[in-house]
Amino acid sequence: MPFSYYARLTRAQQRVYRRSDEIGAVPLRAPAAAQPMVEALERALATGERGRVEAAAQLLLDRLTSALGVPPLRAEVLAARPSRDWGELHGLYTPAERGGRARVTLWMRTAQQRRVVGFRTFLRTLIHELCHHLDYELFALPDSFHTQGFYRRESSLIRQLVGGASRGNAALALDLVGAGRRGSRPAADCPARAQEEAASGGFSGEKEKMVQGVIPGME
Numbered sequence: 001m002p003f004s005y006y007a008r009l010t011r012a013q014q015r016v017y018r019r020s021d022e023i024g025a026v027p028l029r030a031p032a033a034a035q036p037m038v039e040a041l042e043r044a045l046a047t048g049e050r051g052r053v054e055a056a057a058q059l060l061l062d063r064l065t066s067a068l069g070v071p072p073l074r075a076e077v078l079a080a081r082p083s084r085d086w087g088e089l090h091g092l093y094t095p096a097e098r099g100g101r102a103r104v105t106l107w108m109r110t111a112q113q114r115r116v117v118g119f120r121t122f123l124r125t126l127i128h129e130l131c132h133h134l135d136y137e138l139f140a141l142p143d144s145f146h147t148q149g150f151y152r153r154e155s156s157l158i159r160q161l162v163g164g165a166s167r168g169n170a171a172l173a174l175d176l177v178g179a180g181r182r183g184s185r186p187a188a189d190c191p192a193r194a195q196e197e198a199a200s201g202g203f204s205g206e207k208e209k210m211v212q213g214v215i216p217g218m219e
């Protein structure tokens with residue numbers, strides 16, 4: 001069963017959606033090799049120091065992109081999450097432009113209390129944004145939609161990195177795909193709002209669109 005916005009996609013987008021939905025896992029050849037980077041990220045987050053968190057996130061992303069044979073990503077870690085009436089922004093994927101690197105932006109503090117976010121939430125956001133990169137670079141999809149397959153891929157990576165079943169209760173997560181341009185391809189994101197906008201022609205590619213999605217298993 002596709003998400004409800006599927007009905008509003010164009011035929012071409014629906015084909016991309018179905019391809020995305022069919023891919024249920026991202027197997028890592030040697031997940032244990034990433035373990036030290038995952039643990040270092042948890043320790044860095046516990047210090048609350050932005051620079052250390054960013055460096056640790058970069059090392060983990062370097063390890064994962066190299067293990068998966070995709071172009072590297074730049075990690076950018078910022079302090080308090082942007083928030084408005086729609087909630088708080090957790091992460092952002094900005095596709096590469098003009099030979100530059102694609103970028104993952106992560107926020108490490110809550111908007112209101114300025115508390116450092118939980119490690120599982122932070123890691124899941126990092127993996128979520130990596131999964132957008134993999135849609136383009138590993139699976140050669142022209143768009144990166146939030147499909148059930150997308151969330152299964154995200155969960156499969158989390159399980160390989162930290163073990164355990166993903167959490168059962170769904171929570172709200174927010175992310176944003178910047179600038180919406182990856183070469184000539186639009187970077188569609190977003191299950192709920194922005195993909196509705198995409199389906200209705202409102203996802204122009206130049207403007208940044210706020211997206212809001214339910215990520216199953218997110219704490």
Ligand SMILES: [Zn+2]
Pocket residue numbers: 128132146175176189190213
């Ligand atoms: Zn997303």
